[in-house]
Each structure stands twice: as structure tokens, then as C-alpha cells.
Amino acid sequence: MQEDLMLDSRQTAPVAARNPVPETLDALVIGTGVAGLYQLYQLRNLGLKAHACDTAGDVGGTWFWNRYPGAKFDSEAYIYQYLFDEDLYKGWTWSERFPSQPEIERWMHYIADKLDLRRDISFSTTVTAATFDEDRQVWRVRTDQGEMIETRFLIGCTGMLSAPLEDRFRGQSSFEGMILHTARYPRGGLDLAGKRVGVIGTGATGIQVIQTIAAEVASLTVFVRTPQYVLPMKNPKYGPDEAAWYKGRLDELRQNLPNTFTGFEYDFEHKWHELIPNQRRAILEEIHADGSLKLWLSSFAEMFFDEAVSEEISEFVRQKMRDRLKDPELIDILVPKPGDYGFGTHRVPLETNPHFPSKA
Template structure:
């Protein structure tokens, strides 16, 4: 929609895009500074990921005691999660509770999609337009749009011809969907597909899972939390707040095991068993860092997980071949937690299609046609096919910086940022959950999003105190950060694996590890050093 030229222009100190975990906190911090700020949210309510992803079985896999805001101890203690890994409805309620407690909604404009943001070199401000035609003039633009918020919806030829219902997990209807007794296809077996499959397996009539890339999985241990349990976590508020900021992935656990080479095979097995039984991501993120660098170590850890999976699949040869990875190592993909996922495939009403042998060719009116010519009939097709991760949320907005340069066009050639928070050539544009920072994939999101919001806020406050109105990373600093990012990434096995971590799931996307893999504690140290030294990597004028 073209913006009517006679509409009034909203003038702000700062515009925030998104009202999820980061957007809510960013709105609070900038408002606390006394800035005239408004947040713009495409959805009708707060929550970001937890507003949109309401598919069956959606829940997070960071423990409730660390998936938290850390700026208000009383608020932490006042909300009591029901279990270790709460489901989507509870998380959405929590974020609404936070927004209401902080009185944030009055400064959030819902049902508003930002279409474009152009930097005006004359005014040194951002000209922003919404899909509804509103125009916004803001000094600072802060994009808190999430790392998994650009769903890949149009994946197969013929989708519009399907006579049944096609559902994308990230765009699930708020009113829900009745799947009872229906013939349901699930395309995709990543973390989201796994949650859907294990949840609807007893509800559907028949379910066919289209499997391309098998996943290593860990059974989730999800105890209920009592008031006494939560009081105990509340007593550890300050300890946890400091702990999560310093660990490798922003969780309360870290790589604390002795070095791999110092242990006997039996001692290594004991460590793996202990962490497996914890039922969290600790096996991935607090066992042996050597598995990310050493192929021999990776194979031992991977085989440990394969053995656990084979046992649950009753050593069925066909299912083991289809569902257990052998061509990449444990932890080089996102590791999902699950509850009864593998057992779903042992049910008589659950069928599989091996998309490595017979890929999906197209969607037809009756269902899904595979490369062997078979048409699989369905009533409902559930697409758990992922996202244009990290970069997609930003490139779906027409963002143009100095000289009219297009962020979409530049990132089609090479994805670059300065610490994942600014981009050379785009003054006063800040972002969270963007490429080349831990928030792009490898962090407990509340930990890293809050740290980025704090850095952005402090950077703006510093510039204002210095009488500066424009902030932009230097080309030299961005070059240095990209080089450091790549050097760190290229030491690991992660870059040798095709996954959304590398952008491999989007055709034509430049190949680069989206997330900084040098560790959350190390990342925060470097961010703190920039701030303490007066932001030498960022030109201010």
C-alpha cells in the first residue's frame, strides 16, 4: 500500500519494531531514559515468538528459572511458573503479565507491520512507513524482530491448489484447529515438527511424516514447580543473574566436565549418562566442548545418543535408518528436547516418507506428490519447514541506509554486522537477535536479548551525553568483527554441517554461521570493553 501523503507524520525519539522478549524490554529501557518511544507490533498482542507459535505442543527448552527478565527481582519472584519447561500459553500469559505490570501496552501499536525504513541523510533520521500507510520520523530505529520470525511459507509448487487446509506452525490460527480423525501430513522434523508430531499423534486419524533431515533428540524432564520450588529459585536470583551472563550459552550450566583426554571411557560415559538423565540441553551445552572441534570426540558423543535412540525405536532397522542421524555430529545442528517423539513412529496410525529418497515434488489438490509419482492424500498439511533465520526478519523490511543502499541486497551478497547490533552504512539502526551475535541461535534468548538491549540503551545514552546524534559502526570495526566471527566459527565442526545455522535451508542465502560461537561470556566481555572504552568501534557525530 502506498502511503497517503496527507497523513500526519508521527515524530519520535525512537521506534522499536517488535513486542516480544527484546522489544518489551527495549521499550521499557528507552522509556526509562525519558525518550519519546513507541513499539510497533505486527501481531494483536505481545509475546513475539510466543504470540505467533501457538501450534500444538509449543514450549520452550530453557528452564523457567533462567528464561526470565533480570532487571526486577520482585517481578522475578512474583510470577510462579507451573513447570520446568512451560508451554506456549503460559509463556504468552507471562509476557502479557510483564507488559501489564510495567504498563507497556499504552506505548505499543499493535496490528502494524513496518514495510520500509529509509535513512534520511538530510535530517539524519529514519523515515519509516507502515503497511497501513502511517509515516514515522524517528532518530533511532531499534529492530527487536526475533531470530526466528520470518517463516518460510511458500515452499512447494502448487500449494494454492490444495483442497484441504495448509497450516504453517509459525502462523497457527488463534482459534486452534480440529485434527480429530483427519489425515494429516507433517512436513519437517526440526524442533517444531518434533513438538507437533509428539503432541497430535493420539488425536489424528492418520499421520504421515515427511522426513528429510533426522535429528538427535534428548528426552525432556519436565517436573512441576510448587510455590516452595519457586521460592528457592527466587533466593538464587542474583546468583543466577550473574551466572547466565558468563556461561557459554547463557544457561545456568556450562562446560564444567574435566577435559576429555583426562578421563577414561567409563568416566566419559558416566558424565554423558548424568547429563542425559537431567533431561535438559545440558548434554549439548555443558558436557565436552571438544565435541565441537574434534571429530573423534564428536563421534563418541554422537554414538552415545544414537544408542539411546535405537533403544527407544526398538531397533527397528527402517526407523533407525530414517530417524537417527549418521552424517553429522551431535550438537552441530539445533538439538531438540522431546517427550515421546520417537515412540510416535511405533504407532500403527503414523507413517513416514523418506524425502532423501523420494523428495516432495509438489502439492496437488488431493495432497502431496513425491518424486516417484505417488500422490499421498490428506485433509490437512502442517508445514514445519522453518524460517529465514537471523537475517530474514530484517530483509523482509525495505531498509535503506546511507546513499540509498539496500540491506536486503547487501545481505544477499554477504551477511555482515558489528557484534550483531549495528551495521556499517545504516546509522542509528540497532538490532537484537541479528546475525553474528549469540542471539542468532546459540544462547538462552532472555539472557542475550536483555544484554543486547542494555548495550544498545547505554550506547544511545552515552552518545546523547556527548551531544552526539548519530551512531554508526566503522567499516574497520565491522571488518574486524566479521573476521573474528569467522575465525572462531571455522575452528568448529558446525560450519561443516548444512543447517539453518549456516543459512543452508534458504536457497541462495550466503553461507556463514549465523550465530557467534565464541561463547556468551566472551561476547559480553567484548561488548563491555567497547562500552568501557567509549565505543571506539562506533563513530559518533
């Protein structure tokens, strides 16, 4: 018998011990993702009495909560790292160019343990109120554990997408199947074999889910509002040679990453109007074949402010998508139409399957 499942849940059990928040602090950090851990480390190095708290049961931030099928980097792993400590950087080795969530979460644990941060973190602790006392120049912070903290500095590292939208559709309360949200996917995962599954949305997360579970479920229906410009991902495995290659580039990356347009290792280096059409096409083909976000972030900056350039690059990507999809019905549903919006003006997803799901 098929079971219905609609991908929307919030149930993720805490896994780390909870340390109480001290009553007085120099600095309180909210969140222990990539930014929160770095803030806690730097504040302690300044000699401040610093502490962090997180609703989650362990470190990781987005990589604690987003454990849905197919969750992975679409930034190259070796640039998604801290660069301030050579031993810390070189002490971790990635298994592939774009690793999956479990490996990323293990890396976050490695950071917390190497920097001895856990002793100054309260997990399973949510800030419920924060009021600034103008007279005393301190923050008075309350948590859901009943704690009241006074701190000189309050630093929010909660991210811009940390609160999932719930109850968005009429009739959700009467749906008899399971509703899950990818940002609160159950920690132990789910057995989707034999299930009838609906996925709402074909953004970066939706695509990762769809391509991962399509072969496992009994049936899959994808609900599409806005077609996305999508690029193929190339994700080679890393062995000792590849690890030595990127670890040997630490000084280069330290110099380069803070000075590019996007913080990636590559940047816009071509001028559209200085090239003839064949040269432009050759560059687009070469960058597209890289299998990364490079076409979006380092091809031609003119696509963001010159409508004609935007349309030509957009049509290039649309044709690449048509060539991969082949099915006219899927092309009509999943490929943006001319005049909808330009390539790169929305966040660009990567896909790793040779074809999109057979039914949308």
C-alpha cells in the same frame, strides 16, 4: 470421512486495541517479543520518547505467533526471564520446568502490564518502509496504516525467524485440503480428530507437533529430510517448594547467566582428555538423564572441534535414540547415520514421549 490437513496458515486475529504511532519519536522499536519489550522499557527509563509497533495483535513475539499443538519452552522457565527487577522476577510463578505456549504468553502479558508498556505500543501495525535521512540524521518510517514517523533511532527486534517461508512445494496451490504453518497456527486451534495429517520436518517444532497430535488424528504421515539428534525431556511440575527454590537463586542467576557460553545456568566443566573412558561415560549418562539441553550445552566442548570426540558423543546419543525407538525401520529413518553430521552441530530438539510416532 477423513479430511486432509497439511501442517502451513497465517490467520491469527488481532486481539489488542491499536494505538496510533506518534509522528515524531526519539526511538521506534519494531517487535514486542522478549527483546522488544525490554528495549521499550529501557528506552523509556532513559527519558526518551519511545514507541513500539508489531504486526501481531498483542505482545509476545514468537510466543504470540507460535501457538501450534505442543509448543513449549526447551529452556528452563526460570532462566527465560528478565533479571533486572527482583519484584518482576519473583512476581511470576511457573507451573513446570518447561511450560507450554499459553502459559508463556500469559507471562508476556504480565510483563507488559506490570511495566505499563501497552500505552506505547501500536499492535496490528507493520513497518513497510524505512529510509535514513542523512542530512537531518533521522529515520523516516512508513507503516501499513498510512502513518509516516520520524525517529532518531530505529531498533529492529523482529527476531531471526519471524517471516515463515511460504509456497515452498510444487503443487501447493492445487492442494484441496488445509495447509498450515506452525508459525501462524490459528489462534483458536483446530479439531484434528478424524483428520489425515501430514507433518513436514522433524526439527524441534515438528517433534513437538508430532508427539502432541499423534494420538488424536486418524492418520499421521511425517516427511523427513534430515534426521535429528534428539534428547528426551524431563518436565516436572513446580509447586511452592520448587518456586521458592528458583526464586531464591535470583542473585546467583544474575551473576551466572551472562557469563556462560550459552546464557544457560550450566556451562562446560569437563575436559575430555583429562578423563578415562569410564569417567566420560558416567558423565554422559548423568547429563543425559537430566532431560534437558545440558548434554549439548555443558558436557564436553571438545565435541565441537575434535572429530573423534564428536563421533563418540554422537554415537552415544544415537544409541540412546535406538534404545527408545526399537523399531528398525524408524531407526533407519529417524536416527542420523555415522558421517552425516555431529551431535550439537545442528540445533538439538527435546522430545517428551517414550516413543516416537509409530509411522514416519
